Amino acid sequence: MKYAYVGCRTTKERNARGNGLVVYEISPEGHWTEKQCLYTEANPSYQCLDLEKKYLYSVHGDLTLASSYEIQEDGTLKHLNTIDIGGKNPVDITVDAENKHVIIATLQGGTLYTVKRNADGSLGDVVSTFTYEGKEPGKVSTVHQCLWDQKKNYIFACAQGRVNGFGQMRALKYDHSTGVLTETDRFMARTWDEPRHAAMHPNNCWLYMCEEKGDKVLYFQFDEETGKMKALQELSTVPETITSYSDASEVMIDPSGEFVLVSNRYTDSIAVYHIDAHTGYLKNTGFYPCLGKTPRFFCFAPNGKCYVANEDSDTIIEFNFNPVTGQLIPTLNIIPTGSPVCITFK
Template sequence: MAAKDAGRAFIGSFTSEGGRGIVTAAVDRETGALTVLAATDAVADPSFLALARGGAVLYAVSETADGAAAAFAVAGGRAELLGVPVPVRGSAPTHLALVGRHLLTANYGSGSITVLPVRPDGRLGEAVSVLPHKGAGPDPERRRGPHAHQVVTDPSGRWVLGVDLGTDSVHVFVLDTASGVPRPHGVTALRPGTGPRHMAFHPDGCHAYVLCEFEPTLTACRWDAQAGLLEPLGETPVLPEGTEVTGHPSEVVVSQDGRFLWAAVRGSDSIAVLALDGVGSVDEPVLVTTVDCGGHWPRDLALDPSGRRLYAANERSGDVTWFAIDERTGIPRRAGSIEAPAASCVVFA
């Protein structure tokens, strides 16, 4: 397939661990195979990425002690720095989300959410708001205070949710669409010690799933978009009973048709496959099986736009591996991989 007919993927990585920064790859639309086109290390440790609607601008966090976010113009096979990186006024940002004309970052080190304006040309302005999370967890080493790990919008677009690993909670903010500044609305407490890391919504808009890092579990929740209320329903393990290896789950993805859920688990280097219908349900997911992630320490999972292929960014083995998904069972089958040192995330244009 000619490169001009291919899709595009962008791979974030840790430059401090030997990564190339942001890697641009062509995506074969028939096979899902990736081909590296270019890379830029214009910012340090661009560990998580987000594309603007239309795909003309790519945004990245710089997961450093000082913390910054950066915009990149996307043209052909390259991502070019657009303006200068902007401080987030928080430490170690790990995640970001576009909300209208604003970019929000989750700052792990400082336990806060930062709001940056997005200018008409895609450049970032100085922070207009920093919202601190509050609280602590039971672990005195990693849980002395809040550690915001992810920020997402709900399917209705009315709410912003911040997943906090340090306080075992999910913060809910109501979104001011004019200013882009979220206002604290409520906090949902999860079981102490679980360490919630990332969450994903079901296509029905009424359910969400929170993946926990300190215990290899998934918490199913009911989501009320009218009230902005997240209600935990129950927990499901993402490792088979009797697994001896300690698992550290990292990312959760729900299929486009809402029938399956996949979770990346570091330590066991596996991808958990959970059923949301049939043997399971949206309220009570069931672990069907686990498959090898194709590398070591899977930090991220992503579906391609077709929803037929799943990609794992394996940080410590330095690769991105892709899988074809069985439409009937939801079980991924390894189809290929490329070298990608210190890979941390994958997004698709």
């Protein structure tokens, strides 16, 4: 781990204080030093690397744009191009198993876009789309993620219903040659629970999904032969003594594959659950303060530490993670960053 790329919101509409896509160099001792802050379009947010880790792709929240960047030898970024995919508010982006296409999920667009990767790493044309229908013609369900299974044969895409659509998670089979997505199964959530993100266990069988408004984490079994999902468990992401407003935001599985973690905005905490090694069922082991406001995103770095992006306190907080107990222990390494919403390590 040498570089971190942080997407930061920039607009007044988002009450943001960020200035663009920030590049940090990380020393062997773990010290973060800002090397570059690159502004191409507003709200660079969720991002991913290509499979060779030569290029970075970023979506621009609240717009209809996605950008490509070449990673230079010193870790800084060179902007290649920005394309307009047409779907409003892209919120997630990922590269397929052959490094051939980029998949983008759009919230208000309600659509997954398959975009060609050009030979020079830039983004090409949209080659396929998959739209989640809404309650009426012309309305959509708002897609919030495009998550691969471990073999990159399926996309799991959560969607919120909001007013005009249906809260759900679909399993979509991916055609590697054409980029076309075909539905194999669908889970319909309770009204207003609002599925947001999911995480796939390394065994490619256990799938965990968090619901934003319901403040819940659900456990599914997934059959990669049939593409079917089976919901088996539901737990709260906040303690039973919490009665205030809360929004679940991100769900991750720790590097050992033994714990599921879910962040909660507004209650500003992270819930930790132990995974039963035989059944995949969850048991809560604790709730930990994220030491900031609005943990929209968190992830594990190659060094095993957990980094929490607290959007509304302008901080990235580093935690040690105990792989035996699941405890999150702050290291007191705080990286000041304006409105951070995504972190990608290289």
